[in-house]
Amino acid sequence: MIVDIDLSPLTVMVIDDSRYARSFMKSALQSFGVRTILEAGDGPTALQILADNKVDLMLVDHDMDPMDGVMLTRFIREGHVPSCKVTPIIMVSGFAEMEKVMDARNAGVNEFLVKPVSADSMFRRIRNALINPRPFVDVASYTGPCRRSVERDMPEGGNRRRNPPLPKPPPLIALPPGVAQQTIRQAVAQGQSASAGASEKTSRRRFAAGEVIFSEGEAGNEAYVIESGRVTIFKEVDGQKVALGELGASGVFGEMALIDDEPRMASAEAAAPTVCLVLPKATLKAQLNRTPDLVILVVETLLHDIRKMGRELVEARARLKHKRGG
Known part of the structure; x- marks a missing residue:
């Protein structure tokens, strides 16, 4: 941790x-x-x-x-x-x-x-x-x-909210470049020299609100760490966006496709003006052997996602059982 x-x-x-x-x-x-x-x-x-x-x-x-x-x-x-x-x-x-x-x-x-x-x-x-x-x-x-954490559209294109969403408050505590950010920055710096002979370059990218960072089904060539802003992870179901979650500063996403070489399982979109550190596949794989803290960060991110999916599955089953019983 x-x-x-x-x-x-x-x-x-x-x-x-x-x-x-x-x-x-x-x-x-x-x-x-x-x-x-x-x-x-x-x-x-x-x-x-x-x-x-x-x-x-x-x-x-x-x-x-x-x-x-x-x-x-x-x-x-x-x-x-x-x-x-x-x-x-x-x-x-x-x-x-x-x-x-x-x-x-x-x-x-x-x-x-x-x-x-x-x-x-x-x-x-x-x-x-x-x-x-x-x-x-x-x-x-x-x-x-507020008990409504995700904005979702109705199937007809309408909106569940009758009133506009409340403004998102600022963090209650300062988020300095802590251990996680230092680890990523170290990997970025070392990765630039490690991949000097390759065409890939580690960089920082800016995304406008509403800009799609990557889409479901694409090849996964990069992982991302959010420096500032927010990113929504979503899937397309019957032509409608279904939000799976939202990440803030220091959130890591896109790493799974780099590890198993499978296509992206979901899409990522900037929910606000966002700045991300970008780790190409070559950089990430090179640093997994050199930076133990980066390995821990990636594994913790994956375990967190697995636990979250498990909790959501239990809740979904409970709602379905309640609905059938009613």
């Missing part, structure tokens, strides 16, 4: 009725660089601590007594603790049923993390909550991060 953001200025609160779970999460947070960690064994104790302390992030267990994580999240989002009404909340649960996920989502959590928790999965949720925050909604029926 590569920690590419500075979490040392943050104050993080861990709320879990299991002493072991709190100890594990505290150790993981310390390994990420977090210096100030508060903890509570139940919801009421957490509220007492929050009344006197400003925190930047909360990890909340779902299953607690007398106030469970959903009740605690809803209480916070309702503004009973004004200093942390909009603070990112990551729900941690030993259950992954769609009903529990939806309850947490509707209460206003930013991320949902299933136990047993690994340091890698925890860091990814924390990173996403801080680097890619969603717009905050505060209306009579709901208070919390």
